[in-house]
Amino acid sequence: MLVAGPDLSKMSAMQILLIEDDVDAADYLVKGLKESGHQVERADNGRDGLIKAAAEPFDVLIVDRMLPGLDGLSLVQHLRATGNATPVLFLSALGEVDDRVKGLRAGGDDYLVKPYAFAELLARVETLGRRPQAQPVATTLNIADLEMDLLGRKVTRGERVIDLQTKEFQLLEVLMRHAGQVMTRTMLLEKVWDYHFDPQTNVIDVHISRLRQKIDRDFDAPLIHTVRGAGYCLRAPDPAS
Amino acid sequence: MRPIRLLDTTAFRLTLIYLGLFGVSALALLGYLYLATAGFMTRQTTETIQAEIAGLAEQYRTQGLPRLRQVIEQRSAAQPHRASIYLLTDPSGRWVGGNIDRWPDAEPGEGGWLTFPVAVKPDGLRTENRRAVAQSFRLRGGYRLLVGREVEERLQLQTRIKHALSWGLGLTLLLGLAGGLLMSRGLLRRVDGINRTTEQIMAGDLSRRITLNRTRGDEFDQLAANLNAMLDQIERLLDGMRQVTDNIAHDLRTPLNRMRSRIEVALLGDSDSEALRPVMEQTLHDAEAMIGTFNALLDIARAEAGSERASFEEVDLTNVVSDIVDLYRPLAEDKGQTVETSIAESQKLQANRHLLSQALANLLDNAIKYTPEGGEIRLTVADGPSITVEDDGPGIPTEDHEKVLDRFVRLDDARAAQGNGLGLSLVNAVAKLHGARLVLTDSEPGLCVRLDFRGRRNQNKEEYNHAFTRSTKVAQDHGQEAKA
Secondary structure, three states: EEEEEOOHHHHOOOEOOOOOOOOOOOHHHHHHHHHOOEEEEOOOHHHHHHHHHHHHOOEEEEEOOOOOOOOHHHHHHHHHHHHOOOEEEEEEOOOOOHHHHHHHOOOEEEEOOOOOOHHHHHHHHHHHOOOOOOOOOOOOEEOOOEEOOOOOOOEEEOOEEEEOOHHHHHHHHHHHOOOOOOEEEHHHHHEEEEEEEOOOOHHHHHHHHHHHHHOOOOOOOOOOEEEOOEEEEEEEOOOOO | OOOHHHHHHHHHHHHHHHHHHHHHHHHHHHHHHHHHHHHHHHHHHHHHHHHHHHHHHHHHHHHHHHHHHHHHHHHHHOOOOOOOEEEEEOOOEEEEOOOOOOOOOOOOOOEEEEEEEEEOOOOOOEEEEEEEEEEEOOHHHOOEEEEEOOOOOHHHHHHHHHHHHHHHHHHHHHHHHHHHHHHHHHHHHHHHHHHHHHHHHOOOOOOOOOOOOOOOHHOOOOOOHHHHHHHHHHHHHHHHHHHHHHHHHHHHHHHHHHHHHHHHHHHHHHHHHHHHHHHHHHHHHHHHHHHHHHHHHHHHHHHHHHOOHOOOEEEEEEHHHHHHHHHHHHHHHOOEEEEEEOOOOOOOOEHHHHHHHHHHHHHHHHHHOOOOOOOEEEEEEEEEOOOEEEEEOOOHHHHHHOOOHOOOOOOOOOOOOOOOOOOHHHHHHHHOOOOOOEEEEEOOOOEEEEEEEEOOHHHHHHHHHHHHHHHHHHHHHHHHHOOO
């Protein structure tokens, strides 16, 4: 069940624009993102960042909130005003709930407080870059032989009906909607429980382990995978194995 | 600082304004008095003179000159001291009758009134010049009639009244001014006392306090008492901050030192990347723990700053508690513990859901950590509202109940190995933010933590002081964070 990291071969490279004025932090981010198989462009001030973001299509923008020239919030507001809907991840040293709300209101799609773990940033960037495009409202989610009926609140794997409690259902739904992507513990805590704090103990692990008991235990191919140092990933078994 | 100048003080300016108003009303009162006395006397004189003229003119019209002369002779004879004055002249201005011998040498004033001196012999010997007023009247046939009164006494009386009133006014203003000066000097002495003490405190002597005049217990004493209480609070907070700084330094030095030694030793040996890997992983783990500690400290500082109070909204404790129990129950069940809940319905209050959840998470986390396998954790939400978390763990000795709320306090290093010693500090800060009381009791065995939201308005004042002095610290924290 342990894999070394996300399987890069299955993920298409993303075009990422990093707008960050801290040169050291930017160097380290660019290196990490490139090693994860993505292409990264940089801008070190708000004005250049806005020009680049408007001129070329990107999959994700990573925007520091405090930038010289034009601050991150205004940058994203300008961009949204022109109809550009590229997903934005804000990076910020300001971590109060209010700041987060301001960032999301300005048009940001996610908000990460410094200092952060690179694995956390990577998982969030990949989730944003591969957001399902607006599609007709799905009533079922399918991964391999796992099926979730969103209307009937019913989950089946193979022939077997799996009985889940409310939070387990929500947790599985989030994992299925982001199948193939790494979800960190913090992301799961945010999306399923709407909590924005780090619990002292990893409560999420316990919930995942319960979910595994129900989804994976009696089947040959596990669907929920632990990504070391990052979080969890639900994906279909590799046909080759 | 130089001593306050009297003229610049509020007390003195108030005195002047008061004096001005007082002067105007005194002036109005005295003016009325003057008109009612001296004015009345003048009116009386003029009215009798006019009535007499009208009477004499009537006599002349109906009974002719001889009768008029006769009447004037009679009246003049009855007035040997010229208290009343009569004069009748013919068309060429010659004397015809009356008690003065010629037309007075004076210009007619307002209303045709003549004011002139008359010679009077009050005791029949001495001649005195006294002032008189008179009105003239032209009769048919060119005759002119003058009727007047000697008014020396009346004029002197009026002058005396005028003098008396002016003196009264002057004295009133003078006394008012003196009173104002005394009053503002008295006030200033006490303000100066407060200023002197605060200057000494600003110069660095934080132990100074303002002397109270306990016998009076007036507003100044209240001010002094409040200032003293504020100073006590500041001193306490400064002590607290010093202690926290010491603790932070100590608590972070240990893992930093561990990281440094680990890296140093690793660099001494063979530096191939496989050998370095576990070292770096350990170091990353330590760094994460330190970031966690800093985040917890920031959370506490934010809750203590009270700025989150602006984001209070109506929160149903029932939901908040149920949600957090849902999150933690599996963790307890994995340890074979049972979580008993008794949650009253619909317990609404103004709160910050985020911080409240975090505080509850810390309480449950602690309870699960310290309760032995197979133990029981009881969570109650009761009317009030209040939240109680009870565990079966070893508990905390009563004498340490206060202490564990401070930052970085771990009673037993062995059993708190995972924690950073900040969990209960955050709970305490969140309780204060919400004006709730945090009560620790022994539930024999185990610890019982109760968050009591009843009567939380009573604490507002203390809370305000607390928030006020804390906000500067948090502002500094933010500054540092922004630079990082």
